[in-house]
Amino acid sequence: MIRRLLPPLAPALVALLIFVALPMFWVLRTSFNELADGAYVVEAMTLDNYARFLGDPWYLVNTLWFSIRIALVATAISVICGYPVALYIVKTTGLQRNILMALVMAPLLIGLVTLVYGWIVIFRGGGLLNSLMIALHVYDRPVRYMWDIKGVVILLVYIGAPYVVLSLLDSLERISPYLVEAARNVGASRWTAFWKVVFPMTMPGLYAGLVIVFSLNFSAFAVPLMIGDSNTQMIGLIIYREALLNNDLPFASALSVIMVAVNALILVGMAAFFGRIILNRLEAKR
Amino acid sequence: MTRRAGDGRKNQDEMQPMSDDAIQVRRVMKSYGTMLAVDDVSFNVAEGEFVSLLGPSGCGKTTTLRMIAGFTDTSGGAIRVHGREVTHLPPEKRDLGFVFQNYALWPHMTVAENVAFGLKLRRKPRDVIRNKIEEALSVTGLSGYEDRLPRQLSGGQQQRVALARALALEPQVLLMDEPLSNLDRALRVVMRRELKELQARMKMTTLYVTHDQEEALSMSNRVVIMNGGRVEQIAAPYELYENPATRFVADFVGITNFLEGTASDMGGGMVGVRLPSGQVLHAQARVPVAQGGAVRALIRPERVTISPAELSGPNVLAGRVELSEYFGAVLRYTVRLDSGEILRAEVHNFDEFIAGGSRVWICTLPEHLRVIPHDPRG
Numbered sequence: 001m002i003r004r005l006l007p008p009l010a011p012a013l014v015a016l017l018i019f020v021a022l023p024m025f026w027v028l029r030t031s032f033n034e035l036a037d038g039a040y041v042v043e044a045m046t047l048d049n050y051a052r053f054l055g056d057p058w059y060l061v062n063t064l065w066f067s068i069r070i071a072l073v074a075t076a077i078s079v080i081c082g083y084p085v086a087l088y089i090v091k092t093t094g095l096q097r098n099i100l101m102a103l104v105m106a107p108l109l110i111g112l113v114t115l116v117y118g119w120i121v122i123f124r125g126g127g128l129l130n131s132l133m134i135a136l137h138v139y140d141r142p143v144r145y146m147w148d149i150k151g152v153v154i155l156l157v158y159i160g161a162p163y164v165v166l167s168l169l170d171s172l173e174r175i176s177p178y179l180v181e182a183a184r185n186v187g188a189s190r191w192t193a194f195w196k197v198v199f200p201m202t203m204p205g206l207y208a209g210l211v212i213v214f215s216l217n218f219s220a221f222a223v224p225l226m227i228g229d230s231n232t233q234m235i236g237l238i239i240y241r242e243a244l245l246n247n248d249l250p251f252a253s254a255l256s257v258i259m260v261a262v263n264a265l266i267l268v269g270m271a272a273f274f275g276r277i278i279l280n281r282l283e284a285k286r
Numbered sequence: 287m288t289r290r291a292g293d294g295r296k297n298q299d300e301m302q303p304m305s306d307d308a309i310q311v312r313r314v315m316k317s318y319g320t321m322l323a324v325d326d327v328s329f330n331v332a333e334g335e336f337v338s339l340l341g342p343s344g345c346g347k348t349t350t351l352r353m354i355a356g357f358t359d360t361s362g363g364a365i366r367v368h369g370r371e372v373t374h375l376p377p378e379k380r381d382l383g384f385v386f387q388n389y390a391l392w393p394h395m396t397v398a399e400n401v402a403f404g405l406k407l408r409r410k411p412r413d414v415i416r417n418k419i420e421e422a423l424s425v426t427g428l429s430g431y432e433d434r435l436p437r438q439l440s441g442g443q444q445q446r447v448a449l450a451r452a453l454a455l456e457p458q459v460l461l462m463d464e465p466l467s468n469l470d471r472a473l474r475v476v477m478r479r480e481l482k483e484l485q486a487r488m489k490m491t492t493l494y495v496t497h498d499q500e501e502a503l504s505m506s507n508r509v510v511i512m513n514g515g516r517v518e519q520i521a522a523p524y525e526l527y528e529n530p531a532t533r534f535v536a537d538f539v540g541i542t543n544f545l546e547g548t549a550s551d552m553g554g555g556m557v558g559v560r561l562p563s564g565q566v567l568h569a570q571a572r573v574p575v576a577q578g579g580a581v582r583a584l585i586r587p588e589r590v591t592i593s594p595a596e597l598s599g600p601n602v603l604a605g606r607v608e609l610s611e612y613f614g615a616v617l618r619y620t621v622r623l624d625s626g627e628i629l630r631a632e633v634h635n636f637d638e639f640i641a642g643g644s645r646v647w648i649c650t651l652p653e654h655l656r657v658i659p660h661d662p663r664g
Contacts, residue, residue: 178390181357184377185384186404186455196403200394 024260031253041249049254059238064262067235070149071217074156078213079206081157082164089165090172104165107158116226119155120146146227152234155223160213167212171205172198207274211267218263235259306369308333308459308491309354314363316349316515323349325515327363331459334489336482338502341512342538347495348463350512354493355384355461368458383452383460387467389444391436397423397447398432404455422454425484442473449481453488460485460492466501478505499539503527511535529572533661536584543585543629549575549657557657559583563625568600569655580660587632589654592619594640597647601655605629607644621646 034044053059089100107115122128123145130142145151175198183193221236228237235255243252309331316324324346331337339347352358354365356377365373372380391400398419405415423429426446436444445465452460465481466474482505485492496502502509503523511518511526511534519531530536533544547559550566557571559581567583575581591597596604605623619631619640631648640646 176388176390178386178388179392181355181377182384182386182390182392182451183403184357185355185382186451187378187407188403189376189378192407197392 027253027256030249031257033250035248035250049251063233063235063238067218071214074153074160074217075214077157078160078164082161086165086168086172090169104162108162112222147229149232151227152224152232155227156217156220160216163212164209167209168202168205171202175201203274210270215263308368310366312364314353315361317361322515327517329510329520331491331493334491335507336485336492336505338494338496338506338509339512340496340502340509343497345512346515347512351461351463351495355382356380381458383457385448385452385462385465387464389448391444391447393436396433396435400447401451401454418454422450426450441469460490462494464496533582541587541630545583547581549579549581551577559657567655568652569657570653575657575659581657582660584656585650587630589650590631591649592631593647594644597649599649601650603648605646607640607642607646610640610642
């Protein structure tokens with residue numbers, strides 16, 4: 001198996017080694033270094049950087065735990081918003097489908113910064129939405145839509161939902177309509193047929209979507225940077241600040257290692273959960 | 287295809303009092319835009335009967351079955367199951383078993399879970415469910431496969447699970463959509479016999495869709511032949527073969543030779559077919575034909591005598607053998623008649639082999655010759 005797969009995979013493996021494994025190793029090594037005089041990185045073998053993070057409740061609660069929570073919430077909302085869209089799109093064909101797919105993909109194609117500034121134009125205090133609502137007398141003072149947790153979650157969902165839709169579509173398209181008809185035939189209502197037949201069969205797609213979206217959300221830094229406030233100190237943002245503003249590469253590296261480790265742990269937990277329920281039954285036939 | 291309005295026979299059908307038939311299909315239609323997929327189809331299936339819908343692909347047979355099951359809406363007409371109108375009920379309210387062509391087993395459920403699904407929805411007690419699973423699997427020869435997943439089974443086994451799943455619910459009626467067509471030929475013949483034997487033993491009212499005439503003829507009590515969305519003929523297999531009502535039926539069920547001519551009444555229950563050559567063939571009259579009207583004479587290839595010596599009599603046709611093919615148990619001749627038409631003949635108990643190019647005389651008995659009115663549709 002390995003001997004057969006190795007030749008075609010070799011270029012990808014080399015690229016992975018150079019662009020993923022080596023930088024990761026460098027980050028891991030740097031996390032044990034010291035910062036001297038607040039400016040110079042000194043080679044060392046110390047766990048001080050980890051101790052600094054783990055010993056400070058602010059980092060643990062307001063950064064790490066906050067990031068996990070906000071990522072979970074945004075991921076859950078992405079799934080809730082994305083699932084019905086995927087269910088609708090899978091039933092369409094031709095031009096209608098192409099238009100819907102283009103709309104779903106649009107946020108992925110625009111680029112994060114353009115996207116965020118577009119949102120700012122629409123949602124800021126004197127932005128389009130507030131002007132419109134005030135002009136229509138829906139309310140008479142600007143409502144705050146961003147620069148807080150709410151804004152961060154909304155934007156993470158906006159970015160994450162397309163991935164959920166795409167990965168669910170892949171699963172949904174494999175489900176023969178006859179399977180639903182067979183369920184209806186033995187007495188299942190529309191809802192029961194969805195819940196007992198369609199939903200379990202979309203678990204692989206749902207899982208794939210969750211992995212992508214959770215990882216994106218958990219490590220987000222541009223979104224909290226651009227439209228968050230002092231209460232949305234997500235771990236990605238802290239890493240960015242320590243590495244590029246404070247020049248504290250060793251501490252930033254330690255934070256990165258912790259972030260990757262926690263992310264991996266959560267994904268493994270999800271895999272175990274999904275694997276036990278359904279995944280191993282469906283996956284093997286692929 | 288235009289709708290025939292004011293057909294007296296059909297109105298009469300509609301006036302019929304509600305019978306105790308298991309399935310009644312009354313003037314059912316299905317249109318997709320301007321296309322009529324099913325055009326005014328009516329038939330009944332009696333309690334315990336095995337009826338097949340037979341026809342080429344696109345003839346509307348599967349659409350008809352799907353409308354009975356409730357998977358496809360009707361554009362007109364009514365469907366009753368045991369006298370209960372189900373035309374507009376959702377599929378889950380119809381209590382009909384259905385076996386799909388591609389089995390449609392739920393891949394994430396084991397064999398036992400597939401069979402139990404409908405029983406669980408009916409909130410049956412656990413021990414009842416267990417017994418029914420056991421029974422359905424033993425009837426279909428699947429005991430011991432309870433915990434397998436569908437993908438771990440062969441095509442034939444999957445087909446049995448699909449059948450077990452339908453039977454476990456003891457439905458009023460079993461609908462089957464080409465259930466054997468995805469199996470290889472040898473297995474298909476075995477499953478066909480098993481299925482028929484099971485159906486007869488359980489006295490299960492069955493409506494069976496197939497494009498395979500052998501399947502339809504060998505399994506059914508009656509066959510509904512469909513073509514272009516319409517019913518061509520409803521009859522027992524024997525009747526269908528011996529007395530086809532239309533050219534389509536004669537052609538679709540078995541091989542038939544057609545000779546065109548005009549009808550002349552000969553009295554005494556006999557009808558004459560005057561061929562373009564002037565020769566008159568004698569046939570027993572089974573369907574009324576108009577004197578002087580255009581008709582077709584139907585000759586089954588196995589119902590002729592072929593001889594290298596000149597024969598005499600009314601129904602003798604002379605010709606030359608173009609091709610003679612030996613198949614062991616059967617000899618097949620392709621004969622070019624002197625009038626120019628091609629006639630196929632089959633001989634089963636032969637003791638001589640007539641070589642290609644030989645002059646031959648072919649004779650058929652009046653009781654083996656059928657006459658149908660010339661149908662402008664083809």
